Amino acid sequence: MQTRTPIKIRGYHLDLYGHVNNARYLEFLEEARWDFLERQVDISSFTGSGLGLAVVNININYRRGAYVGEEIEVVTSLAKLGNKSAVMHQDVVLKGTDTLVADADVTFVVTDQKAQKAVTLEGDLRAILETWQKNSV
Structure with missing residues (x-):
């Protein structure tokens, strides 16, 4: 499954240079991953099962500045499934266009919360993760 999460750029997202501060992209990407997950699973059932998700690596490429008043969309999909980790790919685009603002690959693991x-x-x-990946194409 691929999700598109809209975000409006606000003044508090900006840095000294008048564009979105690089650290804010982590928040935008996190918001979009939560949106993706909420559309896939019942979060309380998942966490109640003793499992959790942990980000272990994030790589972000900044392609264009984003400015106050602009609307962006974060397009999220499950790109790769390994033995113990998986990678979500996220594109940040100007809403309604193909203009790439940033892109990221986020590697995560599923954790046994008790054993950590x-x-x-x-x-x-x-099987569940494979359906997420299949629907992301």
């Missing part, structure tokens, strides 16, 4: 360690992505868990 990553679990192998297998069985039912892997």
Whole structure:
């Protein structure tokens, strides 16, 4: 599944130079990942199962400044599924256009909250993640 999460750029998102501060993109990307997950699973059931999600790496490429009053969309999809980790790809675009503002690859693991360690992505868990990936194409 691919989701599109709209965000309006506000004055408090800006830095000294009048464009969105690089650190704010982490928040935009996080908001979009939550949106993606909420459309896929019941978050309370997931966390109630003793599993959690942990980001282990983020790579962001900044392509164009974003400015107050502009509207962006964060397009999120599951790009890669490994043995113990997966990668979400996120494009930040000007809403209604193909203009790329930033793009990111976010690597995450599914954790056993009690043991505080990553679990192998297998069985039912892997099947669920594979449907997310298949629907992202």
